[in-house]
Amino acid sequence: MSAATDFMNTALIITFVVIVLAQVLSMVRLVMGPTAGDRILALDTMVINALGLVVLLGIYQGVQIYFEVSLLIAMLGFVSTVALARFILRGDIIE
Structure with a gap:
Protein backbone atom coordinates (compact mmCIF):
# COMPACT_ATOMS: atom_id res chain seq x y z
CA MET A 1 0.00 0.00 0.00
CA SER A 2 1.10 3.52 -0.62
CA ALA A 3 1.48 6.28 1.91
CA ALA A 4 -1.57 8.08 0.52
CA THR A 5 -3.77 5.03 1.09
CA ASP A 6 -2.51 4.65 4.65
CA PHE A 7 -3.17 8.33 5.30
CA MET A 8 -6.69 8.07 3.87
CA ASN A 9 -7.53 5.02 6.00
CA THR A 10 -6.19 6.72 9.12
CA ALA A 11 -8.16 9.89 8.38
CA LEU A 12 -11.35 7.87 7.85
CA ILE A 13 -10.91 5.97 11.12
CA ILE A 14 -10.30 9.19 13.07
CA THR A 15 -13.33 10.79 11.44
CA PHE A 16 -15.53 7.78 12.27
CA VAL A 17 -14.47 8.02 15.92
CA VAL A 18 -15.11 11.76 16.10
CA ILE A 19 -18.57 11.52 14.52
CA VAL A 20 -19.55 8.61 16.78
CA LEU A 21 -18.44 10.67 19.79
CA ALA A 22 -20.53 13.60 18.52
CA GLN A 23 -23.49 11.24 18.12
CA VAL A 24 -23.14 10.01 21.70
CA LEU A 25 -22.89 13.57 23.04
CA SER A 26 -25.99 14.55 21.06
CA MET A 27 -27.80 11.57 22.54
CA VAL A 28 -26.86 12.76 26.01
CA ARG A 29 -28.28 16.22 25.18
CA LEU A 30 -31.43 14.55 23.86
CA VAL A 31 -31.97 12.71 27.13
CA MET A 32 -30.84 15.47 29.52
CA GLY A 33 -31.95 18.56 27.58
CA PRO A 34 -33.65 21.03 29.90
CA THR A 35 -36.17 22.26 27.33
CA ALA A 36 -38.04 20.83 24.38
CA GLY A 37 -36.11 23.13 22.04
CA ASP A 38 -32.82 21.64 23.21
CA ARG A 39 -34.16 18.17 22.55
CA ILE A 40 -35.30 19.11 19.04
CA LEU A 41 -31.88 20.57 18.25
CA ALA A 42 -30.18 17.46 19.63
CA LEU A 43 -32.37 15.25 17.45
CA ASP A 44 -31.55 17.37 14.40
CA THR A 45 -27.85 17.14 15.24
CA MET A 46 -28.16 13.37 15.50
CA PHE A 78 -35.31 18.40 7.72
CA VAL A 79 -39.01 17.68 7.32
CA SER A 80 -39.21 15.83 10.63
CA THR A 81 -37.41 18.62 12.50
CA VAL A 82 -39.75 21.26 11.07
CA ALA A 83 -42.81 19.14 11.86
CA LEU A 84 -41.67 18.49 15.42
CA ALA A 85 -40.89 22.16 16.01
CA ARG A 86 -44.31 23.19 14.68
CA PHE A 87 -45.98 20.62 16.90
CA ILE A 88 -44.14 21.91 19.97
CA LEU A 89 -44.93 25.54 19.17
CA ARG A 90 -48.53 25.26 17.96
CA GLY A 91 -49.84 21.89 19.10
CA ASP A 92 -50.64 20.80 15.56
CA ILE A 93 -48.69 20.15 12.38
CA ILE A 94 -51.24 20.81 9.64
CA GLU A 95 -53.23 24.02 9.82
Whole structure:
Protein backbone atom coordinates (compact mmCIF):
# COMPACT_ATOMS: atom_id res chain seq x y z
CA MET A 1 0.00 0.00 0.00
CA SER A 2 1.10 3.52 -0.62
CA ALA A 3 1.48 6.28 1.91
CA ALA A 4 -1.57 8.08 0.52
CA THR A 5 -3.77 5.03 1.09
CA ASP A 6 -2.51 4.65 4.65
CA PHE A 7 -3.17 8.33 5.30
CA MET A 8 -6.69 8.07 3.87
CA ASN A 9 -7.53 5.02 6.00
CA THR A 10 -6.19 6.72 9.12
CA ALA A 11 -8.16 9.89 8.38
CA LEU A 12 -11.35 7.87 7.85
CA ILE A 13 -10.91 5.97 11.12
CA ILE A 14 -10.30 9.19 13.07
CA THR A 15 -13.33 10.79 11.44
CA PHE A 16 -15.53 7.78 12.27
CA VAL A 17 -14.47 8.02 15.92
CA VAL A 18 -15.11 11.76 16.10
CA ILE A 19 -18.57 11.52 14.52
CA VAL A 20 -19.55 8.61 16.78
CA LEU A 21 -18.44 10.67 19.79
CA ALA A 22 -20.53 13.60 18.52
CA GLN A 23 -23.49 11.24 18.12
CA VAL A 24 -23.14 10.01 21.70
CA LEU A 25 -22.89 13.57 23.04
CA SER A 26 -25.99 14.55 21.06
CA MET A 27 -27.80 11.57 22.54
CA VAL A 28 -26.86 12.76 26.01
CA ARG A 29 -28.28 16.22 25.18
CA LEU A 30 -31.43 14.55 23.86
CA VAL A 31 -31.97 12.71 27.13
CA MET A 32 -30.84 15.47 29.52
CA GLY A 33 -31.95 18.56 27.58
CA PRO A 34 -33.65 21.03 29.90
CA THR A 35 -36.17 22.26 27.33
CA ALA A 36 -38.04 20.83 24.38
CA GLY A 37 -36.11 23.13 22.04
CA ASP A 38 -32.82 21.64 23.21
CA ARG A 39 -34.16 18.17 22.55
CA ILE A 40 -35.30 19.11 19.04
CA LEU A 41 -31.88 20.57 18.25
CA ALA A 42 -30.18 17.46 19.63
CA LEU A 43 -32.37 15.25 17.45
CA ASP A 44 -31.55 17.37 14.40
CA THR A 45 -27.85 17.14 15.24
CA MET A 46 -28.16 13.37 15.50
CA VAL A 47 -29.67 13.29 12.00
CA ILE A 48 -26.73 15.33 10.68
CA ASN A 49 -24.26 13.02 12.45
CA ALA A 50 -25.99 9.95 10.99
CA LEU A 51 -25.77 11.62 7.60
CA GLY A 52 -22.04 12.07 8.09
CA LEU A 53 -21.64 8.43 9.06
CA VAL A 54 -23.47 7.28 5.93
CA VAL A 55 -21.28 9.47 3.72
CA LEU A 56 -18.13 8.22 5.45
CA LEU A 57 -19.25 4.64 4.99
CA GLY A 58 -19.78 5.34 1.29
CA ILE A 59 -16.28 6.80 1.00
CA TYR A 60 -14.76 3.89 2.92
CA GLN A 61 -16.49 1.22 0.85
CA GLY A 62 -16.31 3.11 -2.43
CA VAL A 63 -20.03 2.67 -3.14
CA GLN A 64 -21.94 5.61 -4.62
CA ILE A 65 -25.44 4.55 -3.53
CA TYR A 66 -24.70 5.79 -0.01
CA PHE A 67 -24.59 9.36 -1.30
CA GLU A 68 -28.12 9.05 -2.66
CA VAL A 69 -29.21 7.54 0.64
CA SER A 70 -27.66 10.50 2.43
CA LEU A 71 -29.79 12.90 0.39
CA LEU A 72 -32.92 11.02 1.41
CA ILE A 73 -31.87 11.06 5.06
CA ALA A 74 -31.21 14.81 4.86
CA MET A 75 -34.65 15.54 3.40
CA LEU A 76 -36.40 13.31 5.91
CA GLY A 77 -34.46 14.86 8.79
CA PHE A 78 -35.31 18.40 7.72
CA VAL A 79 -39.01 17.68 7.32
CA SER A 80 -39.21 15.83 10.63
CA THR A 81 -37.41 18.62 12.50
CA VAL A 82 -39.75 21.26 11.07
CA ALA A 83 -42.81 19.14 11.86
CA LEU A 84 -41.67 18.49 15.42
CA ALA A 85 -40.89 22.16 16.01
CA ARG A 86 -44.31 23.19 14.68
CA PHE A 87 -45.98 20.62 16.90
CA ILE A 88 -44.14 21.91 19.97
CA LEU A 89 -44.93 25.54 19.17
CA ARG A 90 -48.53 25.26 17.96
CA GLY A 91 -49.84 21.89 19.10
CA ASP A 92 -50.64 20.80 15.56
CA ILE A 93 -48.69 20.15 12.38
CA ILE A 94 -51.24 20.81 9.64
CA GLU A 95 -53.23 24.02 9.82
